[in-house]
Amino acid sequence: MKQPVGIILAGGQATRMGGGDKGLLPLGSSTILSHVIERIEPQVAALALNANGDAVRFADFELPVRADSIDGFAGPLSGVLAGLDWAAEVGASHVVSVAADTPFFPCDLVPQLILQANDQGLALAASPSGRQPTFGLWPVALREDLRGALEGGLRKVVQWTQAHGAGTAEFPDDAAFFNVNTPDDLAQAEAML
């Protein structure tokens, strides 16, 4: 498999944080999103951001910004579909998704996903606490299948990946997938730096 492209999922509503963009919150001397970009950029051939609303707020990051392909905040799978649509446009066969609120994910995420992918190149990450549904390797060949499923009301990532026999890349450390949902989580992330 050629090196996949990457999509950062930042399309959620951050209700537990009181709204806004979790990725733009300060962490250390930069932002959560800067940490995410730093980790994923060396692992992918090209990178884009999935976010809804006015893209100008992300201008400093100099990344292509793609809104959800399905209206109405249909969850992370909708961001994955936006990533697949972008991947198809740039001629890539696969896209890796990471979440914009998870600053410490593994530096070997992409090679491990590729290693564990099924024949189609579909895989999801997991850690001891369970599957990590926003961290996956997704084949462009399945994008119309995913679009149809989303249009039919499917929202659960694992339901769709299991139905397609996705591989699982197991990572040993739950802390790597610590995600920032609340102000307390942000303080905890700061302490983890």
Ligand SMILES: Nc1nc2c(ncn2[C@@H]2O[C@H](COP(=O)(O)OP(=O)(O)OP(=O)(O)O)[C@@H](O)[C@H]2O)c(=O)[nH]1
């Ligand atoms: N594109 C897209 N991404 C989403 C959507 N909902 C959640 N996500 C992303 O999925 C990841 C996990 O999101 P959650 O923490 O469950 O949801 P959230 O909207 O960010 O936060 P809460 O509203 O507090 O649950 C984050 O990277 C979100 O940006 C959505 O409707 N569309």
